[in-house]
Amino acid sequence: MITFDHPADMRNWSDDAHRQGKRVGLVPTMGYLHQGHLSLVEIARRRADLTVASIFVNPMQFGPAEDLERYPRDEAGDRAKLEAAGVDALYMPTGANMYGPGYQTTISVAEVTSGLCGEARPIHFQGVSTVVAKLFNAVRPDVAVFGEKDYQQLATIRRMVRDLDWGIEIVGGPIVREPDGLAMSSRNVYLSPAEREAALALSRSLEQARCACRSGEVDSDVIVERVRSVVATEPLVQLEYAAVVDAESMQPVDRVGANTLLALAAQVGTTRLIDNTLLAAA
């Protein structure tokens, strides 16, 4: 596995691959990798000839009160996992190579980012869109894979790629869960044992909502109420939002339809977790 820390070197490698007629796949990450990330690598490998993973903890997508400083890191462990997973190239740019002197460019995707996590994290998605654009320009992938746990992020990137004519295939990878249902996240490491246990209310609430749907419930208010009542049983979990939205536009819908997402965010102690599920009307 070859490693690059400068966009120009990364680009040269990718251009060379393209001249050889190879398809390049990209899995962008912030490191501290778990099975969820590795499942995205697996998807990329199936859809491309050469797979690039990137690791960059992007300051631009963290708010001033957020966890940029303490975000968990494990470079040696990450390298070993990516190598074992068959990644061909690792792009791990330095901060100085990403945001040099006089940096001043940002990309905004409007409606898709306005609700849900965009309300509590106003600059978050601008930071995400911008850094992903930079990764796309450095890696020049034919296909890029993003986890569905960050579903609003996935929808934002899909919209940006379509709007800006990028011509990159964007693929979502299913949420990978711990055996007890908790969605895998690098931030789970922040949880105390009691919080870890309480956090199960999130996936449990989504499971109950899914069951209600399967039994014929299509009213968004009823579904959200179901989520709230399950989460309310855990005093350690404070629901930030639960919402039923169109899975492409991220705009609220009154009833479950063809492409509907139930998404939630919650504080568990000092840790902010998100989770979601697609809903299918019976």
Added chain:
Amino acid sequence: MITFDHPADMRNWSDDAHRQGKRVGLVPTMGYLHQGHLSLVEIARRRADLTVASIFVNPMQFGPAEDLERYPRDEAGDRAKLEAAGVDALYMPTGANMYGPGYQTTISVAEVTSGLCGEARPIHFQGVSTVVAKLFNAVRPDVAVFGEKDYQQLATIRRMVRDLDWGIEIVGGPIVREPDGLAMSSRNVYLSPAEREAALALSRSLEQARCACRSGEVDSDVIVERVRSVVATEPLVQLEYAAVVDAESMQPVDRVGANTLLALAAQVGTTRLIDNTLLAAA
């Protein structure tokens, strides 16, 4: 000369060229081509194996009170000129192929666009950055050529390309002038004979400022005053701004230095014209 009106078709052509080891050059235009545009084509041809010109009158960069509706067009004439100039491919996307339903993505370059034309045209450069990003993603050029008449635009694109790691070489083409000094512009067609004559005060004022510099004047206020006094002799010309700025950052400088630009904008009747010159201290 092959013509494309959809980004995916344009991209396929460019990807094919790259697989053959060819360098692709791009000259973005809004059509109604003059010698200035054709000089950019000439530069692109020298720096690339295959040259693409684009023609798209971009609604996103026009303000509500501006001249989008009456912007001059001449598709047949433009085609003939580009063909004669040796352009290999013309990218002429339809409006629907550029801004489809649900379009919502914008790119902002902050400081470079804050002054000069950015003051009178607040959404202009956001529209320019965004459409140029789309052209870059559709054409995937190795080099792109922009006219120095729109110097702030050139500086904006340079900054965007550097910030977003695009890896595209951005080349500025010198201003091409009519024999009497007027900078060539598609908008010159709006001028009445009297306005056309009066507009010469602009290039004359820049010439006098350049002479003052050559004679040792380095004080920005004095240089701007020289411009104002020349333009003031023409009642048909209303100066919007004249400013001495750093040619990379577009920020005002007190004295002429290593990379200094004198830029101006003026209303000549109902037509808004811009012009500029680099200044060199004696």
